[in-house]
Amino acid sequence: MRTTEDKPLTRVTDSLPALAGAALAVSAVGAVLAFADLASPLRAPFTLFFLLVAPGCAVASGLRGLDPLGRLVASAAGAVALNLLVAQVMLATHVWSIKGAVAAVAVISVLLLLLTLARRPGGSTARRRTT
Template identity: 60%
Template sequence: MQTIGTKSSSSDPPEPAADDRLRQARAPQRDLLPLLAGTATTIAGVGAVLALADIDSPLRAPFTLFFLLAAPTAAVALALRNLEPVGRVLASLSAAVAVILLVAQGMIAVHRWSVPGGIAAVAALSSLILLLVLVRRLRGRTVRRRVS
C-alpha cells in the first residue's frame, strides 16, 4: 500500500510547534501580573485621592489603607529584589508598617497630626525610597558600562 502525501499550499499557516503551543498556553499567566499591578496602582491612587480630597465614600477607608500599605511596600520590595520572594514580601510589609508608624509618631510628637498630612508624608517617604533605589540602579549601570 502506498500513501500519497499532499503538499500544503504556501498560503496555509505552518503548524505551531509544541514550544509555541506551550508558550501560548502560558500567555494568560504572563499577562495577569501587569493587570494585577495596574489594578493595585489604581486602587491605591483612588484611595489617596479620596483621602486627600476628603470625599465621603464607603471605599475611602479600605482604599486609603491599601495605599498606606502598598506604597512603602512596593518601594522597599524594589530595593530588596535580591531576596527570595517570601522573604521580600515579609521584609517589605514590615518596612511599610514601620514607615507608617514612624510617620504617625513623628506627626504626633510635633503636634501636627492630620490625615492628609500623614498620607502625604507616607507618599513622600515612599517616593524617596523609590528614587534612591532607581538612582542606585542607574549608577550601577553606568559603572558597569565604563568597566566593560
C-alpha cells in the first residue's frame, strides 16, 4: 500500500532517467558546438557542462562503493583534476586548442569508463554469487 509520503520520492526516482538523458543531450551538444566551432551563445556553457559531466560520470562509475554524496564530491573533484591535467599537458607541450582539449577529455573519459567496465566483467551479479 502506498502512502502519500512515497509519492515525492517516487517522482524523483522516476525522473532520474529523463534527467540523465537531458544531461547527455546537453553534453553532446556542447561537444558538437566545440568541435564545429560555431558562434553560438550556448557554446561556452554547454562545452563547460560537457567538460565537467563526461569525466565526472566516468570517475563516478568507478566509485560504486561510496555513498551518493561522497561519490558526487569525489567525481566532481576527479573531473576538475582531469581537466586541469589535460590543460597543463597541452600548455606545457605548446599544443593548446579548444578542440584538442575537448577531444582529449572525451577520449580519457571513455577510456576510464571502459576501464571500469573491463574491471567488472560480470557486473554486479558476479559479486553476489556464493559458492
